Amino acid sequence: MSRIHELPKVELHVHIEGTLEPDLVLELAADAGITLPYPDAEALRGRYVFADLQSFLDIYYENLDVLRRRHDFARLAYEYAVRALAGGVVHAEVFFDPQAHRSRGVPMADVVGGLVDGFARARTEFGFTADLIACFLRDRPAAEAAETLDELVAVDAPIIGVGLDSAEVGNPASPFADVFARAADLGLRRVAHAGEEAGPESIRGAIDHLGVDRIDHGIRSVDDPDLLAELVATRMPLTVCPLSNVCLQAVSDLASHPLPDLLSAGAHVTLNSDDPAYFGGYLDDNFTAVAEQFGLDDETLARLARNSVVASFLPASRQREIIDRIDGWQAASTESRW
Numbered sequence: 001m002s003r004i005h006e007l008p009k010v011e012l013h014v015h016i017e018g019t020l021e022p023d024l025v026l027e028l029a030a031d032a033g034i035t036l037p038y039p040d041a042e043a044l045r046g047r048y049v050f051a052d053l054q055s056f057l058d059i060y061y062e063n064l065d066v067l068r069r070r071h072d073f074a075r076l077a078y079e080y081a082v083r084a085l086a087g088g089v090v091h092a093e094v095f096f097d098p099q100a101h102r103s104r105g106v107p108m109a110d111v112v113g114g115l116v117d118g119f120a121r122a123r124t125e126f127g128f129t130a131d132l133i134a135c136f137l138r139d140r141p142a143a144e145a146a147e148t149l150d151e152l153v154a155v156d157a158p159i160i161g162v163g164l165d166s167a168e169v170g171n172p173a174s175p176f177a178d179v180f181a182r183a184a185d186l187g188l189r190r191v192a193h194a195g196e197e198a199g200p201e202s203i204r205g206a207i208d209h210l211g212v213d214r215i216d217h218g219i220r221s222v223d224d225p226d227l228l229a230e231l232v233a234t235r236m237p238l239t240v241c242p243l244s245n246v247c248l249q250a251v252s253d254l255a256s257h258p259l260p261d262l263l264s265a266g267a268h269v270t271l272n273s274d275d276p277a278y279f280g281g282y283l284d285d286n287f288t289a290v291a292e293q294f295g296l297d298d299e300t301l302a303r304l305a306r307n308s309v310v311a312s313f314l315p316a317s318r319q320r321e322i323i324d325r326i327d328g329w330q331a332a333s334t335e336s337r338w
């Protein structure tokens with residue numbers, strides 16, 4: 001258990017904007033001559049006490065204002081890769097919110113180009129790989145999502161998929177059916193946040209209306225045994241984010257998190273960090289927290305890591321290579337017990 005950071009991991013649910021650390025907010029603001037309403041990074045971090053998803057999103061969108069130039073996005077991507085690798089992440093499928101930058105007048109080519117630059121540098125320097133998934137904001141009109149997809153196509157954005165995020169309650173998936181169908185026609189994969197704050201009906205909506213390949217969060221599936229059984233039968237991956245759920249009060253504390261129920265039901269659970277700069281931990285921290293809370297052994301941790309590989313959109317040959325490394329980690333942990 002002590003070698004969690006060495007367990008090879010794939011991350012499937014991380015918002016690149018949610019990796020914007022307070023120090024980097026301050027640095028980018030100083031660079032761009034932006035005056036911030038707090039004196040230092042500690043004061044900013046002090047504001048990270050959230051009652052729910054919306055109270056987090058308010059600060060998350062406010063902080064984005066420091067991301068303005070192509071090299072800001074490159075820096076953000078690179079810094080995430082450095083930190084993720086230190087925790088054992090070898091590949092990530094990374095969300096970004098194009099509308100949150102487009103609405104501030106940042107050219108789409110700079111957003112995408114910067115992220116590509118930052119991840120290319122990480123790949124060259126230390127072999128970390130990343131793919132991009134563009135998320136549509138579900139609290140904005142579906143027509144805006146459609147325009148955003150057109151713009152992504154126009155700049156030839158190298159995205160592998162589309163997602164749906166932002167405020168879930170009161171913003172169902174159904175209006176986004178057409179834009180997700182267009183994404184499917186373009187050969188893109190589809191994922192959606194569902195069952196984070198809203199109930200099982202939100203998960204049902206993402207499956208029925210958007211044809212998703214994975215459900216982001218999905219923890220509220222435990223409230224509907226029929227739905228959970230269906231998720232298990234169809235091997236629908238759930239990208240679960242335990243520390244996020246605690247911080248946003250989707251669960252009252254880690255001990256009450258439904259992870260053990262999902263695991264014992266046989267759900268295809270993966271572990272993820274969501275917005276690690278805000279929720280007190282990167283992917284290794286999420287692994288460590290649930291391992292300690294629920295007494296998960298190395299075999300279970302390796303199973304969770306393998307689940308992410310299988311649920312990823314990586315080609316089979318790369319999946320095999322990472323799974324071999326996970327098997328090696330597990331074998332070494334068994335040997336060290338003798």
Ligand SMILES: Nc1ncnc2[nH]cnc12
Nearest residue numbers: 015165166167193274275
């Ligand atoms: N946890 C989350 N849920 C919904 N939208 C988000 N955008 C960034 N983080 C999010």
Ligand SMILES: [Zn+2]
Nearest residue numbers: 015193216274
């Ligand atoms: Zn998320």
